[in-house]
Amino acid sequence: MDIGKCKLCLKEKELLKQSHIIPKFMYKEIYENNSMVYFEPSTDYSKIIQTGYFDKNILCKDCDGSVIGKLEDYVSRFFYGGRLDISLKKFVKKGKLDVICAENVDYKKIKLFLLSLIWRASISNNKFFSEVKIGATYEEIMRKFIIENEVVSDNFCPCVIISYREHEHLKKMTRQPAQVKFNFSSKTGYVFFIAGVKYIFKITKKENDSIFLNFTLNSDNNRFLMIQANEKLREDFITDNFINI
Numbered sequence: 321m322d323i324g325k326c327k328l329c330l331k332e333k334e335l336l337k338q339s340h341i342i343p344k345f346m347y348k349e350i351y352e353n354n355s356m357v358y359f360e361p362s363t364d365y366s367k368i369i370q371t372g373y374f375d376k377n378i379l380c381k382d383c384d385g386s387v388i389g390k391l392e393d394y395v396s397r398f399f400y401g402g403r404l405d406i407s408l409k410k411f412v413k414k415g416k417l418d419v420i421c422a423e424n425v426d427y428k429k430i431k432l433f434l435l436s437l438i439w440r441a442s443i444s445n446n447k448f449f450s451e452v453k454i455g456a457t458y459e460e461i462m463r464k465f466i467i468e469n470e471v472v473s474d475n476f477c478p479c480v481i482i483s484y485r486e487h488e489h490l491k492k493m494t495r496q497p498a499q500v501k502f503n504f505s506s507k508t509g510y511v512f513f514i515a516g517v518k519y520i521f522k523i524t525k526k527e528n529d530s531i532f533l534n535f536t537l538n539s540d541n542n543r544f545l546m547i548q549a550n551e552k553l554r555e556d557f558i559t560d561n562f563i564n565i
């Protein structure tokens with residue numbers, strides 16, 4: 321192992337050869353079912369399928385396994401089952417969107433997990449994440465939030481999540497994260513599309529667009545919302561409504 325400065329705790333430590341930028345559980349069934357999956361752009365398909373997207377010499381074992389690992393553990397059980405006291409509800413909002421709502425979630429952990437995803441992508445040198453550059457200021461704010469295990473406000477870098485997992489071909493798709501601009505706003509955002517789930521982050525210290533905030537993780541009532549794409553919802557719904565690419 322190489323000794324170097326861990327990008328999360330900033331201590332001189334042994335650094336891991338592999339730290340996942342997109343955790344494996346997010347496309348877990350691909351590994352389990354060995355089914356066909358499409359990564360775009362697909363540079364080295366067989367290699368990616370074995371290892372996922374990782375970077376080397378960025379995190380120490382404690383930060384990767386304990387700090388980020390704890391967040392990943394909770395979120396993976398949240399998405400894929402486990403003994404969590406969460407009630408899942410599905411309802412239709414405004415006749416157009418199916419929204420999955422989970423209550424009693426651990427707001428703090430999910431929020432920090434989502435921030436850790438975009439933070440890892442931003443600090444990574446893996447070229448798959450080359451478009452994700454949130455800048456030194458945001459990287460440092462997020463680093464402190466994650467290492468200090470803070471409760472982060474829901475209007476800091478909110479993330480809207482849309483699931484396309486009921487669409488068979490999209491369920492197997494992971495795309496290169498892309499930078500986007502939002503309609504009526506100078507803010508930058510990033511779109512991740514991982515195994516049929518789209519994560520739209522807005523980079524802002526204090527979001528006040530109620531439309532965006534209505535569909536994001538909510539700290540008041542520990543509600544987690546995910547838009548379920550039905551057959552009427554086109555893949556570019558969010559593009560039409562929030563983003564001007």
Ligand SMILES: [Zn+2]
Binds near residue numbers: 326327330333380
């Ligand atoms: Zn560390």
